[in-house]
Amino acid sequence: GQNIDQPTEMTATEGAIVQINCTYQTSGFNGLFWYQQHAGEAPTFLSYNVLDGLEEKGRFSSFLSRSKGYSYLLLKELQMKDSASYLCAVREENFNKFYFGSGTKLNVKP
Amino acid sequence: SQTIHQWPATLVQPVGSPLSLECTVEGTSNPNLYWYRQAAGRGLQLLFYSVGIGQISSEVPQNLSASRPQDRQFILSSKKLLLSDSGFYLCAGQGAPEAFFGQGTRLTVV
Numbered sequence: 001g002q003n004i005d006q007p008t009e010m011t012a013t014e015g016a017i018v019q020i021n022c023t024y025q026t027s028g029f030n031g032l033f034w035y036q037q038h039a040g041e042a043p044t045f046l047s048y049n050v051l052d053g054l055e056e057k058g059r060f061s062s063f064l065s066r067s068k069g070y071s072y073l074l075l076k077e078l079q080m081k082d083s084a085s086y087l088c089a090v091r092e093e094n095f096n097k098f099y100f101g102s103g104t105k106l107n108v109k110p
Numbered sequence: 111s112q113t114i115h116q117w118p119a120t121l122v123q124p125v126g127s128p129l130s131l132e133c134t135v136e137g138t139s140n141p142n143l144y145w146y147r148q149a150a151g152r153g154l155q156l157l158f159y160s161v162g163i164g165q166i167s168s169e170v171p172q173n174l175s176a177s178r179p180q181d182r183q184f185i186l187s188s189k190k191l192l193l194s195d196s197g198f199y200l201c202a203g204q205g206a207p208e209a210f211f212g213q214g215t216r217l218t219v220v
Contacts, residue, residue, distance in 0.1 A: 033207075041213075087153060087154065091209075095142060095161055097169075100146075100153045101153050
């Protein structure tokens with residue numbers, strides 16, 4: 001298994017920028033993934049990193065440092081619909097298993 | 111595109127009753143498949159994964175079992191449900207590169 005940590009809850013203002021951090025420990029790293037999950041729904045894929053650096057996809061960016069076991073998801077120009085849980089997941093080399101953190105609940109306020 | 115069909119969406123079962131949840135995959139052949147459970151307000155816990163027909167590996171000891179009778183069919187079962195089996199069950203497949211999810215089954219054991 002993996003040890004994946006992320007903050008439980010965060011609050012930010014509409015239009016602002018928020019950074020959600022994730023730290024992990026793994027024995028066979030094969031990628032770091034970010035998902036969005038609205039209450040009662042399945043997770044939807046946002047972004048992934050397999051090499052160090054920043055990946056940008058519109059309002060969402062994700063960063064990875066493999067040596068530090070650290071990633072973050074950056075959300076820009078926050079909208080009310082961005083209120084959701086954000087899950088950090090590590091894919092393991094062995095059978096490509098995905099292990100998830102407990103999720104960060106983001107509250108976007110007007 | 112790759113799609114997971116999972117049913118039913120919600121299920122209420124009495125303690126001690128059997129369980130069978132099924133998911134089927136479209137748009138890919140011989141995918142790695144996964145069953146996850148999510149307790150209220152928590153992250154996803156990997157229960158089982160499968161790399162092919164008849165090949166099942168369990169991640170945690172529990173009251174559940176899984177089977178893969180066909181390449182694109184993955185079944186989660188229990189002979190006798192416990193109250194602690196309540197949760198949101200998600201079937202997922204290995205995509206390129208992310209895991210893609212079915213819509214989930216919310217199981218309440220009463």
